[in-house]
Amino acid sequence: MQVYQAPLRDMRFVLHELHADDGHGDLPAFEEFTPDLLDAVLEEAAKVAQDILLPINRSGDEEGCTLENGVVRTPEGFKAAYEQFRQGGWCALASDPEWGGQGLPESVNKLVEEMICAANVSFSLYPGLTHGATTAIEGYASDELKRAYLPKMVEGSWSGTMCLTEAHCGTDLGLLRTRAVPQEDGSYKITGSKIFISAGEHDLTENIIHLVLARMPDAPKGVKGISLFLVPKYLPKADGAVGPANGVSVAAIEHKMGLKASATCQLNFDDSIGWLVGTAHKGMEAMFTMMNTERVSVGVQGLGLGEAAYQAAVWYAKDRIQGRSLSGVKRPDLAADPIIVHPDVRRMLLTARVYNEGCRALGGWVSRALDAQKHSPDPEVRQRAGDLVALLTPVVKALFTDLGYDSANHAVQVYGGHGFIRESGVEQYVRDARIAMIYEGTNGIQALDLVGRKLGAHMGRYLRPFFHPISNFIEANGAAEGPLQPMVQGLQQAFGALQLSTGTIAQKGMKDPEEAGAAATDYLRLMGLVGMAYCFAKSVRIAGEKLAAGDADADFYKAKIATAAFFFDRILPQATVCFLAIKSGKKSMMALEEAAF
Template structure:
């Protein structure tokens, strides 16, 4: 299956909805529209020409572990070398350590391309960017000088080592130990599982960020520290030096992303250094995890785009039956299946979920940029709160969406979708992990309710709702958009009312936090996308009224917005009804009654 970056839609989102050039000017990074478009074109060429051809083979070949060394699929090492040599690895890195300082609003588009071209390939570089963030914010000057520039360049890669066999989401159960040494280093001992890229043959060194307990640490999550534990300890000249006492004990055999090595890592008194303060490891790691969760959301988006492209291509080519309204292709033995309403339903569902999610991704990326780059401390704080509110929605909804869109892709292909040679089933298998790692989507929903909604009594969510309500008000005076704006405004009112009901229910009964969380997140996401589709429709209407030379593109945006509001947004009603059903029907039955 081939992949082509959706450049026209990306430009629409970046330039016409979010004024990427103006955003970059305000951040002071020197990027203008011409340069942004040039970068996107080069990125698209790299994703389609170098990365996408690796995807099928990586699924067939997988990774191999021999004598403690992991071999990645054929072509990965060469493509990764190009990734580094062409500067893609340093795209978002801090300038003072050799990075290019690109904002997330631009970089997210390239990252989406990589996810769509080959998720397995992207896994190796994704966590390195998070490691850079954590080390840049919390690391000592010595560690920064020794490791940061090599991580930024991509010569060295990074991992995030949290999970242990008995400690997944509940990090309070973590057992890995770190013993202090006289020279200020620590000896780290323990085993970590599910470590993406824990061992590979792409980079000359691997820098592990490991959560561990110091001997005098308090119990629970308050006693966790973060340590930098490299595969090779950096020598004085900046090259990989002494081999550390750590190893890959096994690689997992998975249902998807088979080209990405998922490792069991054993630390046997390995030398490491504290990152940040002792017993503050979780706070340090969250710097990395927020970026990782946004990136995993983009994985769902990339998979969704790839599945939509494959389904659309097949639907245009596959001939089956005649259209219900009569013959559509008289020169052919049958009509292409894209003429059939049910196939249109699946394709439009794919298209509107993917493109709507892309708009939300850009909006969130903009907040992540402003959190660090806005001029005033007040603006930085406001952007940080908004980003924190949106991250669990992006991670959970996008990855659920990616799985749904891949499933629709399989269905459009029919029986061929179930056959490996068409590669559509690979997308469905690859996307499944995105709903699990970096915190399952159920955990994201709990975070959304407990920390974000209940944490401030719904204040930040109310501000977000008010922002979209103002957008609706601005469009109700336009005849072409009045009906759409009215529909979205009604949903926003319902969302505000539902938010109040959820807060009250959770305050009455803590079980309601878990009982309402998933459906409330899903409801929120569907209404958010409705707001973005109204924004897209408004921009499309502006372009049409101005006599744009791309009338077909903008008319398609209006058609897509209408489809979303009429055929996808109603899903929110089901989520509302479910979450108002209460926790008692979940918790009343005795555990033993589950048996059969």
């Protein structure tokens, strides 16, 4: 059964308590947003997720999108829900007030995104991609283009996409063939085909603004010859109203494993009029502004689905009776005990719970850094925050989506045979979660980005804002007592494994790039585990202080300590496995001859 209540108490903990000492807070740009105001925003977002988006999630999956005469129709209820969403100002939550946005912190926006994704991840893609597109336009487009497009995109009456992939090229964008021919008036005629375009065509907005990668006639070969263009579905009139069609058509919509209520399109551009965004032949720089924004958001998709799946599994485990507890009857009033009494069911539920809480905590750290990177008046803080974002963006994208998929699988297992049946609603979470490990750069590509680009950048500078706080925490809490003591020791051991692994990859990778490639996925998981362990240890320290002070919310803090204990006992030992795999090198991975596969 699809049930969802936004985890507002844990969200408030992450937002207000957990990272208060990270050096990324107290930003003048957000002085007007008091804790009470931000809490009110979260509470209203929870109502939208629970009351508007959740009820159309499963029906949207059953109905899917349809293509009729070149027009894509979203499932019943989506258009009305989007209009409520837009009129409520949710499209503009974190956008710049200059263009009509509300200017809220990304640390709040990402929590709202989590709720939307948990309730209805297909719906989330429509406003989510638009927010990413506005980021790229704001950062690189001309003032004229900004004035013409950003206000309507920010308010949500126009939406946005990014058009990268072609049938013959995905990750290797240097192979793309879409052409951009310059015109005398400064515009370009765009011709080519793109596939896998999320929200590429739909009936939710008046216009759709495509950001398209294409190659000019004089462009150098490879990725250094790619430019970015803004191509509207309909050309705007002088007064800003929607004008004539612009040669953008839908060849097909994809029939997918999941995300059935999100229109994934094959688009054709036939002499479509577009305008250059940024500098000629430098389109990848502008596009990656959008992609990096989307990669963090895709990680949040994994977290949202993991939370929804966990809540569905808890509901079922408390309701379903089967067998008796191994330690004796727990519910003599029933024919059998609820399955939540069984150790293996608790193992699956707690695994999903710690994945969700750990990802939410780590994501909160990164989203605060996103705010500081953009808004801090101190250039040193901006650089440090930017370095942390650069380092952890691939971790957030890959780790959160891996764990969200695992949590969805655990939910199906808790349901047993009923989980395999569509009517339960939990198998949808597995199908919806699977794509997040693939799009916006597969998780293997994220791992290669981490070890190939981030570790060695600026002589290892990106590592410092991650390594230094963890090292300082271990040193400051080495004499801790109570439940925190073994956790600090566990963190220290895992952190040591991460440091040794970093040195191993640096040493071997310089001599042989395949060694770094062979270690990449295990290294990303190791870094993510250490980051989560750090957040859990901080949580336990805070919880201990609150309980000692007699805080009225004692049950929350006790649960936080118990959840962290499971993480350190049952999940963090995976760090040792990652370390040993990294240490083993590439030999056995590359030894088998291709013909033997």
